[in-house]
Structure formats: C-alpha cells, structure tokens
Amino acid sequence: MSASARQQSAGADGIVVRMRGLHYAVNGRPIFRDVDVDIRRGAVTAVMGPSGTGKTTLLRLITGQLRADRGLVEVEGQDVSRLDRAALYRMRRRMGMLFQNGALLTDLDVYENVAFPLREHTRLPERLLRHVVLTKLQAVGLRGAWRLMPSELSGGMARRVALARAIVMDPGLLIYDEPFVGLDPISMGMVLRLIRRLNDALGLTSIVVSHDVREISAVADFCYLISGARVAAAGTPSALADSTSDEVRQFMHGLPDGPVPFHYPAPDYAAQVAEPRG
C-alpha cells in the first residue's frame, strides 16, 4: 500500500495534527510567525530546517509541553491548548516519542525501560507483559540485549530501545526528534528502515524532525521546511529538491552561502581590524 493510497483511504479528514496561524515567541524573539502545518494520517511527515529554527519547539507544541501564544494546535480534533493536565496525559498515551539521545531511564535495564509505560499505566500479568516487551524488542532487533543497562548500549542501540519503548503502548502517532544525530551510517540505515517499516506495519502516523536532508528524503512522504519563523516550503521530498527558491535550494543542497548568510552580522571588516578593541 503506497502512501497516497493510505491517505485517500483515511478520507477527507485524514489529518491527525492541524496547526493554523501559529504564533510562538521566546523572550520576545519570534520562533513561529503564522505557521500552518497539517500532518496526514498514515504518512511519514518530515519537519526540516536549519539548526535553531525551533523544530523541537514545534514538537513540544504538538505534545502540549508548550502552549502557543496564538493560533490553533489540534491533535485528533482536540485543541491542545484547552486540555488540562489529565486530558493531556490521556492524549499522550496515544503518542510515542523518540528523543534525540533516546532518553532511556539510566537506572533501569533495557527490558524494564521498554516495560516502563506498561507498568505505569496497565496491570498486565507478568507473562503477558513479558510477551509484549519481547515482541517490541524483537521488532527493533534487540531482544538479545534485554539485560543490558543503558550505559552499555551504543548510540544506535539506545535509540532503537527507545523506539521499542515508544511503540510499546501501541500509539497512533509516533514522533521522532532528530533521530539521526550522531549515528554511524549502519545505525542510521537501521533507524531509517525502522521508521518506514513501523509506520507501514503498525499503521502509524509519523512525524520526523531532522536536518539530514538525504536521509529524510529517503523516508518521508511529505516535507515541511521551516526557516525564518515560518514555513518556507512544503511538498514531497522530490518537489522540494527541484524547487527554484534560493532558500529551499540552499538548505536542500547544503550550499554554504545564500539567504542564510555565511557571516554573522558584523561591522565593516577593515574598520573593525583597524580599531582597537573596546
């Protein structure tokens, strides 16, 4: 089943996350100015952008860890900013999130880390719990590592364990925050394949935040490029790659200079050199 077919089967309102006219500022500095984003059901949607453009902030707005200054953030038809703590927690039980470095609990071993959400939220008998946990670990290929502590795992393994933990409650929406940072090519390939396979096999909706253009282009169905506090471009990866916009081209092809300047704003070079400091 292809991505487009899935989108059609989800019907006209196959939109899981809807952001409209989103404004958000930190200390008066705008992070988002009038941003519109739609996340379609069943698709892998990428959110890209240069470092420091607030991609992670976008995720936190979706999960309700932050609240928008103005505008609408809707998840499964619920206005996130209107939810109280209990309702937020109920919503998050249907979400899985993979943090940058996995964020495994350091005092629990791999097995207990994956079992953690189940132990906190359900009263499964130990045998059933064991079955669920080992199944998820098998899915990420780390069933054999179940007795290891997080400190004994490599970066890629830690992220795969975190992925197993993120899907242990069978969420509908899976969010990846910079899943490729600091991974060697082999681990990167594994994570990439997992994102696609889990999305299709479990019928999930995935949001991937990243600035690794090549990797994300291989896996995403749809891309948002965020730059300068707004959506600079949106479309399929190939459409973005062929874009004629300078801004998009600079980011997609990794050009050192362009609309995002190489130089930090500075006074005249010769004048600053000649002048004594102070």
Next chain:
Amino acid sequence: MIAALPRELLASLREALATLGRYAFFLLRLLAATPRGLLRFGLVVQQVHNAGALSLVIIMLSGLFVGMVLGLQGFDLLQRFGSEESLGVAVALGLLKELGPVVTALLFAGRAGTALASELGLMRATDQLAAMEMMAVDPVRRVVLPRFLGSVISMPLLAAIFSLIGLFGAQLIGVQLMGVDAGQFWSQMKGAVELDDVMEGVIKSGVFGVACGLVAVYEGYHSVPTAEGVGRATTRTVVISSVLVLLLDYMLTAVML
C-alpha cells in the same frame, strides 16, 4: 549607580521571595502526592537505600569522631569544676539535641543531597524527565517524590545512629582513656536526660530531612539542562541546605527550649 542600587536590591529581594514561593509550591505538590506515593513502597525503599543506607558509613565514622572530640573537650572543661562525672550528661545532651541532628543534616546534604540533585539534573539534561512526561507519567510523582520521602525517612534514623555512636565514642575517651567512672557516666546521664530531649532531636532531624530533601530535589529538578547547570544545581544544594539547616536549627531550638 547609587540610584540604581535600591532598585537592584529590590529586584533581588523580589527574586528571593519568588524562589521561596516556588519552593513552597513544590513542597505542597510533594505533600499532596505523598499518600499515593507511599503506596508505591518499592520505589521509596530504593531511595531510603540510596539516601540512608549508603550514607551509613560516613555518618557512623563522623559520629564516632565527633563523640570522641566531645569526650575529650567535655572532660577537659568539666575537670576544671571537678565534676567530670557529668561528662555523660554533657555529651548526651549535646549529641541528642544539637550535634546529632545538625552534623547529620550537613553531612547528608553533602553526601545524599548532592547525589540526588545531580541525578535529577542529569535526568533533566538527558531528557529522561521529558520522556516520562511524554509517556504520560508524572515525573514529580514517579521520580521526585520517592527521593524526597527517602530523605525524610532516612534523616531521623541517621541522626539517631550518629548520636548513639557518638555517645560510645565519648564513653571510649571519657571512661576508657580519662578514667571517668563508667557507672557515674551512665547513671548521671540517665538521671538528667529526659524523653523530651530525645524527641527534640528526632523532631529536629525530621524537619532537616524535609528541608534537605526538598532543596536537593527542587534544585535537581529545576536545574538548567546542561553539564554546567547540573554542576551549579549540586553546589546550590549544598549551600542552601547547609544555611537552611543552621537557620532552622536556631528557630527550632528557640521554640522548643
């Protein structure tokens, strides 16, 4: 510059007041969650182990030496008045009411408080707390509360152990080395020390347990999520706990005397 000074002073005063308010809110939040937190007994036991059992060696060692010093100094002082038989009373009251709770609390802040703050700070810095929130688990209830309760439970027990070991340390010096009559040492002590004196120590160390635990978990939980932030959180924990313990000690002594 001079005109700006009062304004700056006012600002820092306001900041201090706000910090106090945040501490109070955090304490209320912890206390509100305590009944349900106690139900998850296994988590609390683990923290009693971390805060209490792992502090045992340093507490016992310090208690022994503090007691020995008290024995030596007390003997020297009382000898001048020819009443060295009262050594037991002097040492016991000093340990039970003051040195036991206070020195235990200071050591606890240095040993367990810093460990708590840096552990929580590290959990913050590595997104573990955020990950829990995302898994719809309240980190205050799951992580912070057991650590706080562990401190509150451990402190009075540690202080009692400290006082007892100190008493034997003093006895070791006074009776074995300086030749105070053992019978006089214990019987005078029994005659003069009241149950209220023991209770005063227990109450004090209970309050110190709340204070040290609260400071450690607050600073760790609210630390800036960087390596530097974690370091600063541990430093602040030691400084704030120590000052707070001494301040509270004066207030409690004034109230209970």
Next chain:
Amino acid sequence: MRQTRAIELGTGLFVLLGFAALFFLVTQVTSRQFGIGDGGYRLVASFEQVGGLKPGAPVSMSGVNVGRVESIEYDFKEYRARVTLRIGSAYDRIPDDSDAGILTAGLLGGQYVGIGPGASETFFRDGDQIQFTQSAIVLENLISKFLFSKASEQPAAATREESNR
C-alpha cells in the same frame, strides 16, 4: 532480581539499625522506664515546694527504685503542689504512715522522691494520700535564711558587747 534483593536487604538493615539506635536512646539514655508504666498503683502526695522535680523522676526507697513520678499539678484548694506517684505492683507493702520527701541525687544531680517507711500494720492502696511530706530544699531559701540568721546574730552580739562594757 539479585540486585533488588541486595538493596532491600541493605535498606532493611539500615532501618533496623536506625530504630534500634532510637530505642536505645529512649530506653537506656533517658530515665524513662517501661514496664511499671501501666501496672502498679497510684499514690498522691502534696508538697509545699517541689523544686526541680519533673514527671518521670524516680521514686525510691532506701535507694531502690520502686516507681516514678507520673504527674505534678498545682492544687488550688490547698495551695500546694500535688504529685502523683506510680508505684510498681511488686512494692505493695508500704506502710500507710510512710513519709515522702523530695531529695537531690548528689550536689548537681536530678531530684527524686524518697519514701521512708513508717511503722503501721496497714499498707497503702491505690489512690491513697501520703500524709507526711517534706518539701524540696531550695538552695536560695536556705542561703537567705542563713544570711538573715547571721545578720540578726551580729547586732545582737554587738549589743551584748556594749552592755558588757
């Protein structure tokens, strides 16, 4: 699992040690004694002056500990201090004309109640009042009495000398 067990064991040991220390401090370091507390019987004695006597202080006969002071109140009918003693049930043959006094253990020690046996054939029973009591000696009173008597002695001696002349 083995690790959790070690933690539980260590914690158990620590808690046990802590409570043992607390128990020791309460029972061995203070004068509080358990066992007599519930049993035994009560005697009441009223004193002009109790001095530094406190609840929990020992009650002794010839140096043997037979009970403790349960409570001290002020009696507005008699305008005296009313002291309730709890005596161990083993000491149930104290003559009912015995006297009670508040004494001091050593020069600086704590105060206690001493009972001196009378000669009666009948014994105290629960709730009885001790008729003969001797108040605590207050050092200041003693000293001032001593000074007054000295002061009144001096002029008297002086007049005597005058008349002799």
